[in-house]
Amino acid sequence: MNPQIQALEGVYEHKMDAKCRVSVPSDWRDTAGDGYLRLLQSSSYGLKVLRVVTETEYRNMLQQVDTSDLSVAKKKLMLGRLHSNCLKTLLNPQGKLAIPKAWCELPGLDANEPLMMVGRGTYLELFNLNRYKEMLTKEEEETALLDTEFGFF
Numbered sequence: 108m109n110p111q112i113q114a115l116e117g118v119y120e121h122k123m124d125a126k127c128r129v130s131v132p133s134d135w136r137d138t139a140g141d142g143y144l145r146l147l148q149s150s151s152y153g154l155k156v157l158r159v160v161t162e163t164e165y166r167n168m169l170q171q172v173d174t175s176d177l178s179v180a181k182k183k184l185m186l187g188r189l190h191s192n193c194l195k196t197l198l199n200p201q202g203k204l205a206i207p208k209a210w211c212e213l214p215g216l217d218a219n220e221p222l223m224m225v226g227r228g229t230y231l232e233l234f235n236l237n238r239y240k241e242m243l244t245k246e247e248e249e250t251a252l253l254d255t256e257f258g259f260f
Contacts, residue, residue: 114138115226120236123218127211128203129233135226142198146206148213149192149232152245157214157233159204164229165193206233214238 115135123129131139138161145165147158160168172185198204206216215235216222223239225232234242254260 114228115231116228117226119224120221121224122221123206123211123216124203125218127206127208127216127218128199129206129222129224131198131202131204132224133202135231136198136202139198142200144196144198144204146194146196146210147189147192148210151232151234152242152249154234154238154242155214156238156242157206157210157216158230159233160230167229 115138117132119132121129143162145160145162147160149156149158151158168189169186172182172189175182177185194207194210196205211217214233215238216233217235221236223234223236225234225239250260
């Protein structure tokens, strides 16, 4: 993995407004580049999550599939699924990310309720508060085993 000059780091608690917009932390806005982002319906530790990727990260994901050892048919399947689970969106000049209401349902995001924005280096994930706590417990268990190698935590 290449180190990112402007990585998406940290965890922030925010609320979506009634129009399903959420403010992106100011130190993450430059990473969004020209303001275009992709919403990806995904999962983390078996929990539904809304992943937000930059155009650069999205192109990297496409290239990862394209350069894999999969058959042409399997590559088409993976790329088709990736395209169908993504939606292009825009980070507006005020730093707000608009999320279509229908895209809030799967990960359990609700307007005017707390949500957690989790920086993952090259992308971020949006969790409702309860799913975040559940994910964090699972992640801490898994990384505790891995940390015997690194000693970071």
